[in-house]
Amino acid sequence: MSEDNTSVPRSPDTGGGNGNRSLYGDVGAFLAAGMPDPPAPEILPRTDGTGLFYRGQVNVVFGEPESGKTTIALHAALRTIRGGGRAAVIDLDHNSMAGIVSKLLAIGAEPDELTSLDRFRYAEPDDRAELQSVVMDLSQWGADVVVLDSIGELLPAMALNSNSPDDFTLANAAVLKPLAMSGACVIAVDHVSKHGGDKGPTGTAAKRRAAGGVMLQVTVKEPFTPGSGGSAYVSIYKDRHGGLRANSPTGEREPLAGTFVMHQDGTCIVYAAEAGERKPAAVPAEDLDALARLDPPPSSVRDVKERMHWRTDRAADVLRVYRSQIDTGADARSRSPSVPGEQEHGTVPVPHPYVRGTGNTSQGVA
Known part of the structure; x- marks a missing residue:
């Protein structure tokens, strides 16, 4: 049985000086049957x-x-x-x-x-x-x-x-x-x-x-x-x-x-995912929530560093994701629905969630 769970055709055992050929895959029979399509995620x-x-x-x-x-x-x-x-x-x-x-x-x-x-x-x-x-x-x-x-x-x-x-x-x-x-x-x-x-x-x-x-x-x-x-x-x-x-x-x-x-x-x-869309940097949800609670909102990396007492790299990463989510939410709200059921539930991504007063981000969803 191969690694992708498909059967491998075996060569016929003809004996002679070639040893036990049935131990080996029959590439000829495999190719004669035609190369199978690769599995597709469904x-x-x-x-x-x-x-x-x-x-x-x-x-x-x-x-x-x-x-x-x-x-x-x-x-x-x-x-x-x-x-x-x-x-x-x-x-x-x-x-x-x-x-x-x-x-x-x-x-x-x-x-x-x-x-x-x-x-x-x-x-x-x-x-x-x-x-x-x-x-x-x-x-x-x-x-x-x-x-x-x-x-x-x-x-x-x-x-x-x-x-x-x-x-x-x-x-x-x-x-x-x-x-x-x-x-x-x-x-x-x-x-x-x-x-x-x-x-x-x-x-x-x-x-x-x-x-x-x-x-x-x-x-x-x-x-x-x-x-x-x-x-x-x-x-x-x-x-x-x-x-x-x-x-x-x-x-x-x-x-x-x-x-x-x-x-x-x-x-x-x-x-x-749409063309050009990228995975955002991974930052802790509690950091994003803390940034969203700032009033007035954060204006720069220096501003975040001074108010949150974070290192430069941490402040820069969290601020970048924070801003990208605000931008994504604004873009999504201007997008016309194209998926069944989207009209009733609003466009996606939904508006930026990290609003002041949201409290603990731990919601019990695994």
């Missing part, structure tokens, strides 16, 4: 029809706490169910059934979409044996999407060492890869490394090798507030097959794939 389509995730592959979505990464994964599951497919959640983070179901209801799921075991399955395995039983059952069931939340709890659940790349490889072979080989789009949720910013997910090297689909980084744009919605940038950290990268802005190593928006009523849409 799970969770953006507004331009290009999906964010690949079927039959391990995909990873990672970011800071409360950045919206779990919400994006659950939205992919809900869209799949609504399209007639099957979706499941493996809750290794022990969010609880109440926690996961409430998140799904908050983004518009109907109770009858979640109550049938033939459409949706939720599992909260407590140990290795139970987890492997769930994996076997979901593989036989034929799940179209499996959300695993989160990778950080996968190795402890398997009684393996979280700091060992070799142990992660074992966990991947026992849990993630079998689900992908059954045809499921596996969306594994992960946290950003302790270094923060754009350093990637924890245990980057081992996880990057294991991801046969995409690795997407989620960065808060507008904090997710219950009843008010929110948004997040989604950028491409890895795209093994290139299908998502080919339909995203070029010129950057980690291009912006789009913007995930949750409207006030819970409606979720992934807006495709």
